[in-house]
Amino acid sequence: MKSRWLVNLFLLVLVVGITGVLYLRPKEAVVVAKDFEVSTLKLGTIKNISVEFPAKAAVAFEKNDGYWYIQKPLKTRADQMAVQKVLSIIAAKSAQRFPADDLSRFGLDQPKLKLKLDNEEFLFGTFNPVTAEQYVSYNHFVYLLPVSYSEYAETQISEFIDKSPFKPKEKIAGFNFSNLEQWESARLNVDLVNGQWKVSVEKAKPNQKEMAEWFDAYWRFMSVQRVEPYTPDRKATFPSFEVKLTDGSKIHFDKLQESPELLLGRPDEGMMYHVPADIGFALLNPPINLGK
Numbered sequence: 285m286k287s288r289w290l291v292n293l294f295l296l297v298l299v300v301g302i303t304g305v306l307y308l309r310p311k312e313a314v315v316v317a318k319d320f321e322v323s324t325l326k327l328g329t330i331k332n333i334s335v336e337f338p339a340k341a342a343v344a345f346e347k348n349d350g351y352w353y354i355q356k357p358l359k360t361r362a363d364q365m366a367v368q369k370v371l372s373i374i375a376a377k378s379a380q381r382f383p384a385d386d387l388s389r390f391g392l393d394q395p396k397l398k399l400k401l402d403n404e405e406f407l408f409g410t411f412n413p414v415t416a417e418q419y420v421s422y423n424h425f426v427y428l429l430p431v432s433y434s435e436y437a438e439t440q441i442s443e444f445i446d447k448s449p450f451k452p453k454e455k456i457a458g459f460n461f462s463n464l465e466q467w468e469s470a471r472l473n474v475d476l477v478n479g480q481w482k483v484s485v486e487k488a489k490p491n492q493k494e495m496a497e498w499f500d501a502y503w504r505f506m507s508v509q510r511v512e513p514y515t516p517d518r519k520a521t522f523p524s525f526e527v528k529l530t531d532g533s534k535i536h537f538d539k540l541q542e543s544p545e546l547l548l549g550r551p552d553e554g555m556m557y558h559v560p561a562d563i564g565f566a567l568l569n570p571p572i573n574l575g576k
Contacts, residue, residue, distance in 0.1 A: 319377040322420070322427050325404060327371060334400040335370070335437045343441060345370075351452055354444055358513060360555060361446035369436040373399065373406060373420075378427035390419035390426050399437050408434045447508040449550060449557050450527075454535070456503060458528035464539065464568055465523055474570050475528065488572040495571060502567045507560065514549045514556035522549075525568065539568070 333345040333352075344356040345367055352362040387393040391410030399406040409419040409426075417428040450456070458475035461467040473484040474495075481495040522538040529535065540556065541547040546564025548557045559567065 319379055320381040320425075320427065322376040322378060322422055322429070323374050323404070325374040325401060327374065330371065330374075330401050332400075332402050333367065333370060334398075336398040336400070337438075338394070338396070343444065345444075354441070357441060360513075360553065361448075361451060362444055363446045364452075366436075366439060366444050370399070370439075371401070372436065373429070373433045374401065376420075376427070376429050376433065378429055380428045382426040384421050384424050384426050387421065387426075390421070392419060392421045392426065395421075397434060397437055408437075442510065442512065445511045445555070447511050447557075449506060449508070449537070449548065449555075450535070455530040456499075456527055457530045459570075460526040460528065460534070461568065461570075463524045463526075466569065472572070474572070483570075483572045485572060485574065487574050489574075490570075490572045494573075498566070498570050502563060506567070507563050509545070509558045509560060511558070512556050514551070514554050516549065516551040516554075 331347045335343045341357045343354070345352050345362055346355050347353075352364055352367040354360050354362045382390075384392070387407075387409075392407050395407040395409055397408045399408070405422070407421040409421065411418050411431065412428055415428060416431070418431050418434055420427050420429045420433065456476070458473065460473050462471040462473065464472075470485050475482045475484075476499075481490055481492060481499075483490050516538070522540055524536060524538050526534045526536055536551060538549040538551065539546070540549050542564065543561055545561050546559040546567070548559060548564075549555075550557070
């Protein structure tokens with residue numbers, strides 16, 4: 285019995301001793317992987333963007349009055365979020381950085397694309413087969429970055445075009461539908477006055493909730509499938525309507541086609557908007573509840 289007690293005591297002393305040694309020994313430094321910041325550029329200072337390719341036309345953007353506009357290969361409003369994705373490279377970080385003293389090693393002597401932000405230039409080279417990342421050169425260094433940065437810059441020009449028929453500062457105050465076939469005899473005008481929808485047709489009995497839902501669902505958040513350049517035919521006459529703005533100005537739209545999809549042309553900006561037929565019908569037919 286005594287021998288068993290001595291064995292247990294010995295084991296206890298041994299465990300305490302090992303624990304003490306482990307606790308008191310010098311701690312090993314924890315190595316933390318360092319990420320390299322690719323740039324120190326500031327988003328708000330960039331005014332011009334250029335994306336250049338070896339075998340196709342360059343794409344250029346310019347910031348004007350706080351908004352991005354496409355300058356090449358056509359001039360029109362840009363999708364702000366699409367441009368922001370291109371600019372996201374300024375906040376990129378990389379786990380690996382190399383001196384840019386042998387560009388051919390990374391396929392950067394003949395880059396797949398060049399991205400210029402004002403006077404700063406990013407070159408995109410080959411892909412690393414191990415990490416599935418891309419070599420990007422900037423400011424005397426080469427970094428490994430996700431391929432998404434080059435994919436953002438290579439977006440098709442049609443996807444860079446703003447799909448909204450209205451400029452950011454254009455706020456709708458009403459509609460003149462009197463030049464559309466279904467409203468020509470009624471000379472329909474719909475106006476938002478002091479938060480209430482007013483209808484020019486005497487027999488109309490608009491429900492304010494229904495009108496607000498119509499405006500929010502179909503005009504405030506208009507569903508446009510795609511956009512393309514539009515050159516008005518001065519010899520042709522199309523049904524049309526006007527959108528009234530809060531500053532007193534008006535925007536003219538041509539109704540170029542109704543089926544199988546609604547095509548709306550905005551002559552002043554030279555753009556045509558493709559809208560699904562069912563949504564297009566609702567756009568041009570507000571729920572004014574005409575009485576008998």
